[in-house]
Every structure is written in C-alpha cells, then in structure tokens.
Amino acid sequence: MDPMRMHASTPEQAAIVDSVLDYSRRRMLAKDVPLDKPLAPAELRRLAGRTITDEGLGNNRALAVFEHILAPACLTASHPRYLSFIPTAPTTAAIAFDLVVSASGLYGGSWLEGAGAVHAENEVLSFLAGEFGFPQGAGGVFVQGGTIGNLSALVAARDAAKRRLSEAGKALPSRWKLVCSAEAHSSNKSAAKVMDVDTIAVPAGADGKLHADAVRAALEEHGDAVFAVVATTGSTNFGIIDDIKGIAALKDDFDFWLHIDGAYGLTGILAPEARHQFSGVERADSAIVDPHKWLFAPYDCCALIYRDPETGRRAHTQHAEYLDTLTESDDYSPSDYSIQLTRRPRGLPLWYSLATYGVQAYRDAVSSTLQLTQRIAEEIRHRPGFTLVRDPQLSVVVFERDGWEREDYARWSDGLLDEQFAFVVPSSHGGRPNTRFAIVNPLTTFEDLVQILDTMK
Ligand SMILES: *Cc1c(COP(=O)(O)O)cnc(C)c1O
Secondary structure (H helix, E strand, O other): OOOOOOOOOOHHHHHHHHHHHHHHHHHHHOOOOOOOOOOOHHHHHHHHOOOOOOOOOOHHHHHHHHHHHHHHHOOOOOOOOEOOOOOOOOOHHHHHHHHHHHHOOOOOOOHHHHHHHHHHHHHHHHHHHHHHOOOOOOEEEEEOOHHHHHHHHHHHHHHHHHHHHHHOOOOOOOOOEEEEEOOOOHHHHHHHHHHOOEEEEEOOOOOOOOOHHHHHHHHHHHHHHEEEEEEEEOOOOOOOEOOHHHHHHHHHOOOOEEEEEOOOHHHHHHOOOOHHHHOOHHHOOEEEEOOOOOOOOOOOOEEEEEOOHHHHHHHHOOOOHHHHHHHOOOOOOHHHHOOOOOOOOOOHHHHHHHHHHOHHHHHHHHHHHHHHHHHHHHHHHHOOOEEEOOOOOOOEEEEEEOOOOHHHHHHHHHHHHHOOOOEOOEEEEOOEEEEEEEOOOOOOOHHHHHHHHHOOO
16 A cells, blocks of 8 residues: 555545535534533444444545544533533634644644744733733743643642752751642642642631631641642632632742642633732732633643743753753743643644634623623522522532432433533532533523523423
C-alpha cells in the first residue's frame, strides 16, 4: 500500500475533509441539537460492530457509525436544557475555530514553535488577569482543566514556600499542609494526594463559605507548614463564593500563597453587577478559571494565571539536554508554567471568539445567565410545593420538591432524559435529597426551566 495515502492531498482526502466539515457545519448551525443519552456497553458493541479492521471501513461508513450510533450515545453538554454538574456552552466562533487549531499543526508548548499562537493566548490571559485585578505582568498558561490548573498552581506554591523558608534559613516542615474549605472541590484534595501533602479541611460557615477567622485559626495552628490556602469563587454544588476579601486580608499578618479556585465561578467577575462579590481576588498569588464551563469555550480549557509568572516558571521548567534550546532562552514558553510539556494551544478558540465578538458580548452573556438564575430562584421561592435550599450567588439554583425522597428525584430525572427533554440529575445537601439547575448557557430560557418544574408532579 502507498504509505503516503493517509497524508497526501488527494481526492480521497478531499472527500473526507468535505464530509467531516459538512457534518461539523450542520452540527454547529443546528437550531435544535439533540440531548441524546448513554447506552450500555453491550448495546453499543452490538450496534457499532467491529470498527477497527485491517482494511478500514472507509470514510462514509466510519462517519455513519459516529453520526448514527456513537454521537447519539453521548449527552450534548451544551444543550440548553442540560443543567447538571457544570455544563458547557461554547460560542459558535470558538467551536468553529477549534477546527482550525486542529487543522494547522500548531504546537503550543514553546515560543520557538508557536509564537503567534502563544502571543494570542497570552493576550487573553492578560485580559483575564486584568479582570481579576492582578498587576501588569501577570500571566500563565492554558491547561487541560481545573484539576491540572489547581495542581500546577499548588506545586508552584509549595516551591515558593520552600524557597522562602530556605532563604530565611528556616527548617522545612516534615509535612507540608494545604488549607482549604471542607467544601472545596475534590480536585484540590486530589492535588494534595498527588503532591503527598496533608490537607487541612477547614469547616465552612453555616452559609457554606470559608471564613477568614477559620483560616486564621488554621494559619496560627500550622504556621510555616502551610504552603497555600485555597479559596473558591463559586463552589460547584451551590456557586458559593468564599469570604475572599477577609481571607486575602490575612496576608497582612501571615505569609502564605493564596490560590483562587474559580474553575466554574470566576467568570462571574466579568458581569459588572457581580464584580463586588469577588473583591479580594486581586490579592491572590494564582487563580484558575475554566473557559470550558461558563466562559463559552469548547472542552477542554483552563486558564491558569500567576500573579508573578516567574513563580510558575521556577517550579515547572523541565530540564533535559534535548530541551536546552528552549530552556536556555528568555522566551515565554507556556510549558514552563504547568506540569505539562506538549500542548495544543487550547486557548485559541477563546481568543478567536473574544477577538470576534468583543468583551462586551461576554459581559452581556454572563449577566443574562445571572439574571435568569435570579428569576427562576424567585419563581421557586413562591411556587407551592417547592423550597429553595439557598439564595443563589452565581448561576446555580438548588431546590427541593417538598416531600420527595431520593427515589422520586431519580425516577423523575430518568424520565426527563428518556423523553429527551432535559438533563437534571438528583443531588443532595446535608443528607437531604434535592436537585439543581446549573445555568451557563445563554440559550437556556425561563420557559425551559419553568417547564421542567412543571414536570415535578
Ligand atoms: C469543575 C471544577 C474543578 C475541576 O475542573 P476540571 O476542568 O473538571 O478539571 C475544580 N474546581 C471547581 C470549583 C470546579 O467547579
């Protein structure tokens, strides 16, 4: 067989490109995307048959298997009535440009190889850093997701703590400690495990927030062993923002690295009316936000930003003879700022979309989801038979259907998906079952949400 067959520009390749682009075009411009749902492994095996064969299925059959069997067995997380976990809602420009990133052989790990792409990504990171109130010069890197972003920031934090203690001639602690809320996202605890450090889980207040006095007590008790404090701007479950202002003010009395886990909620800072809730973020040493959640970029994308990027570089630059050309230069290479080396420039779809539509369009879209959240919360507050579990701070509404047990929520939720109407899963708080709407999609309407409530009979 011709070894060039799969790569050379030929009529066969043109046909493949045409059909994939045609599929993508239809999907990107569809007015009504299907919600779809998972199938059991045996069912998928039966329907799809064997797809990896010596001769290949050919483009038409392979695409048909995807379009008619595999794709319908994947939930559309960007569906306007997909309201569970944290959904995604990429803009059309961002989705379309994702194709360009794949098409262009772009390597985003180093300046040498990806200068233009890195330049554009860095402009987006600077823009976000400005929104957070970070000083000029703040920057970082787009990584896969919040989990890798949190881990990379915490590794940099520990490296900084080590240097600080060593320079002061102090002994290093036998165990490093990470202070975070007991309500912090699981990825922070998982980062602590990977780093083999202890987690000091500080209880949140009755309002669900991590408060400064509790953090102060932890800092007093554990002293120099604390290498970082993680505060959350928008918990995944409720969208609760910790007392960032109070926690940041502890920097006046203690020397610690403040990391903001804003994977879901830090996007809210773009809405002028919500901005005040994020006061204190400007004093953080690092912060993350996932554009694949509420910042309208496709999976997968996390912006990791250091107040002083040098702290990230010192912790993360990989050294090897074959990398000397890269690491011995002063160029800004994204791979120096996180635990990954090879990377696609995954910030480019967000860059293209921001460049295309402008920042104001983003502010308006974020504001609209905040307003919708308040409106549906008000509806639930006054609706007989419903109880709002908490006043929403951002765009998550948690509520109970009075008298419902776990099984009632489960039966109802399965029914919604079976009917392909909505994806809203059961949740719980303090041992009581409930459900929640996580709203990030500007296409979600008040009527959508009310219709879902109407099904809770
Ligand atoms: C989603 C989320 C994470 C994890 O981010 P991934 O992109 O899923 O890795 C971390 N923290 C918070 C608050 C989140 O909402």
